[in-house]
Amino acid sequence: MSTVKVCVSPVVLLALLTTVFSLDNGLARTPPMGWMSGQRFRCNVDCKNYPDDCISETLVKSTADMMVKRGYVKAGYKYVAVDDCWLAMKRDKSGNIQPDPLRFPSGIKALADYVHAKGLKLGLYLSAGNLTCMGYPGSLGHYDSDMATLASWGVDMLKLDWCNSDPNKLNNEFEEAGRALNKTGRPILYTTTWPLGQKTKGIQPDLTLVAKYCNTYRVYQDLEDGWESLEALVKYYGDNGRSFVNDSGPGNWNDPDQLLVGDFGLSTEQQKMQMALWCIMSAPLFVSADVRRMRPESQAILLNPLAIAINQDPLGIMGVQIVVKGQVKIWKKAITPKGSFALVLVYTNISGGPSRVSVLLSDIGFTTAAAYNFTNVFDGTHIGVYKPWHTFNCEVDPTGVLFVQAAALP
Ligand SMILES: *[C@@H]1O[C@H](CO)[C@@H](O)[C@H](O)[C@H]1NC(C)=O
Ligand SMILES: *[C@@H]1O[C@H](CO)[C@@H](O)[C@H](O)[C@H]1NC(C)=O
Ligand SMILES: *[C@@H]1O[C@H](CO)[C@@H](O)[C@H](O)[C@H]1NC(C)=O
Ligand SMILES: *[C@@H]1O[C@H](CO)[C@@H](O)[C@H](O)[C@H]1NC(C)=O
Ligand SMILES: *[C@@H]1O[C@H](CO)[C@@H](O)[C@H](O)[C@H]1NC(C)=O
Numbered sequence: 001m002s003t004v005k006v007c008v009s010p011v012v013l014l015a016l017l018t019t020v021f022s023l024d025n026g027l028a029r030t031p032p033m034g035w036m037s038g039q040r041f042r043c044n045v046d047c048k049n050y051p052d053d054c055i056s057e058t059l060v061k062s063t064a065d066m067m068v069k070r071g072y073v074k075a076g077y078k079y080v081a082v083d084d085c086w087l088a089m090k091r092d093k094s095g096n097i098q099p100d101p102l103r104f105p106s107g108i109k110a111l112a113d114y115v116h117a118k119g120l121k122l123g124l125y126l127s128a129g130n131l132t133c134m135g136y137p138g139s140l141g142h143y144d145s146d147m148a149t150l151a152s153w154g155v156d157m158l159k160l161d162w163c164n165s166d167p168n169k170l171n172n173e174f175e176e177a178g179r180a181l182n183k184t185g186r187p188i189l190y191t192t193t194w195p196l197g198q199k200t201k202g203i204q205p206d207l208t209l210v211a212k213y214c215n216t217y218r219v220y221q222d223l224e225d226g227w228e229s230l231e232a233l234v235k236y237y238g239d240n241g242r243s244f245v246n247d248s249g250p251g252n253w254n255d256p257d258q259l260l261v262g263d264f265g266l267s268t269e270q271q272k273m274q275m276a277l278w279c280i281m282s283a284p285l286f287v288s289a290d291v292r293r294m295r296p297e298s299q300a301i302l303l304n305p306l307a308i309a310i311n312q313d314p315l316g317i318m319g320v321q322i323v324v325k326g327q328v329k330i331w332k333k334a335i336t337p338k339g340s341f342a343l344v345l346v347y348t349n350i351s352g353g354p355s356r357v358s359v360l361l362s363d364i365g366f367t368t369a370a371a372y373n374f375t376n377v378f379d380g381t382h383i384g385v386y387k388p389w390h391t392f393n394c395e396v397d398p399t400g401v402l403f404v405q406a407a408a409l410p
Pocket of ligand 3: 242243244246
């Protein structure tokens, strides 16, 4: 038997061995920002009774118009994304996905062109399983063709859900779908609920693997429009946030869910809490509210430039809860310029007035600079200049936060 000698240099061999697929679409170097229909508009398909609020091209276009007009696009909110319920109930004769013909009469390509002309990007939703959560056609067995269809329309983002899939196969399914997206050659932001699906079915997710394959991923249950839901989510991330830090950063972010600022269930202080903590956690910022009619105070929270700068900080470090002082929880995130931090002091108790807190700054790691310039993020006021041996005293309102930028001074 003859042997064929194949010459492969060790360097090439190593390159071959390590050429496993990973999502490398160049997107989401900072947490993605945009609007998503999901929490606010749900699966409203009744355009007869709710012409302005049903999932339709009218909703997407009027939202895109307002995102430009009210300054969302300028502030960094770039994606306008439709959650479940945009599909027609049946695939077309060739087996391709198609939008509901009554609610998206102009088709997705025309809708993508419309939002692109406004400086926005278009996002759509699919499920990795046999059906979407609301019963529309699923993409299982169709990943290549469905992703190619999205790309041919000019879609820029996919939310891929886990409903009606085999929980034991989610790693394979979501990797396959990621590969299919890559094969289209179009950079498409890949957002998923992959680890949430696994957790829901009692499977421990491998977040390092998940983060390698998608741009954003959810691990915790849906946020609903009320304080109890936000409080539970804040407690979950307060207790567990540290375990996500290594798997969250430029290109791949932990997603605690959509922003409900501007909806019905949260007070203004509670809305500030959500925004502040999402900014500290380097979370994707997807507004799920009606930007066409929003109270000015909610809009100001969403458009706050300092809050957004902290969220979008180029270091891309996920901030976490670091200490509990009495009843106040302190969250911290390292930001630029070097040695600076953002802080959120969180008081979730609903009994009575504000809670006082005192903290020796060197105790919470303020030893990276000679002094820190403290600014109140939400009202823009100057709080003061502090040195590491100073004690910071403040009050935090019930179900509210104090959000501070602590800029390192030389
Ligand atoms: C596909 O993956 C390769 C290798 O990771 C990467 O270089 C390329 O940019 C990706 N393309 C798209 C469109 O995501
Ligand atoms: C999807 O549908 C196919 C065909 O009906 C079925 O064989 C398969 O078990 C289903 N998969 C899941 C995850 O439900
Ligand atoms: C994160 O990475 C750091 C540095 O490699 C390591 O010390 C730490 O244990 C990791 N944390 C977790 C939760 O895996
Ligand atoms: C809320 O504050 C009140 C008054 O300080 C205290 O008695 C109560 O235990 C606190 N509740 C919680 C859940 O911490
Ligand atoms: C400190 O921050 C305030 C805004 O809170 C700003 O006006 C001031 O210029 C800053 N001071 C220094 C020395 O950077």
